[in-house]
Amino acid sequence: xxxxxxxxxxxxxxxxxxxxxxxxxxxxxxxxxxxxxxxxxxxxxxxxxxxxxxxxxxxxxxxxxxxxxxxxxxxxxxxxxxxxxxxxxxxxxxxxxxxxxxxxxxxxxxxxxxxxxxxxxxxxxxxxxxxxxxxx
Numbered sequence: 001x002x003x004x005x006x007x008x009x010x011x012x013x014x015x016x017x018x019x020x021x022x023x024x025x026x027x028x029x030x031x032x033x034x035x036x037x038x039x040x041x042x043x044x045x046x047x048x049x050x051x052x053x054x055x056x057x058x059x060x061x062x063x064x065x066x067x068x069x070x071x072x073x074x075x076x077x078x079x080x081x082x083x084x085x086x087x088x089x090x091x092x093x094x095x096x097x098x099x100x101x102x103x104x105x106x107x108x109x110x111x112x113x114x115x116x117x118x119x120x121x122x123x124x125x126x127x128x129x130x131x132x133x134x135x136x
Contacts, residue, residue: 107131
């Protein structure tokens with residue numbers, strides 16, 4: 001099963017373990033759950049491999065569609081959200097994104113290496129859930 005998992009990861013592409021969007025997380029968790037059935041002998045080996053291959057091919061198709069269609073990408077993964085701009089925290093967007101000021105500050109410290117919000121132009125919650133900032 002280990003070698004089959006390696007082959008499936010190669011088929012799936014780097015996106016499944018690099019970008020880490022909700023879609024990528026769903027694929028990773030699903031593959032793990034299905035593969036575990038073959039490992040413990042709960043399901044037929046061939047049917048597990050076929051199911052995993054279908055999941056990986058669907059992921060590859062969705063990745064291609066996301067890369068080639070802005071509307072499909074927005075539907076599947078959403079859009080980035082502005083959490084801070086023009087010197088003000090965007091409270092309504094923060095509530096929608098389910099983040100507090102400390103979450104934003106953590107993202108700013110991590111991406112901009114500062115706690116001084118006067119040096120920050122904008123802070124976003126990216127499609128993958130990470131918080132990133134742009135310095136002035």
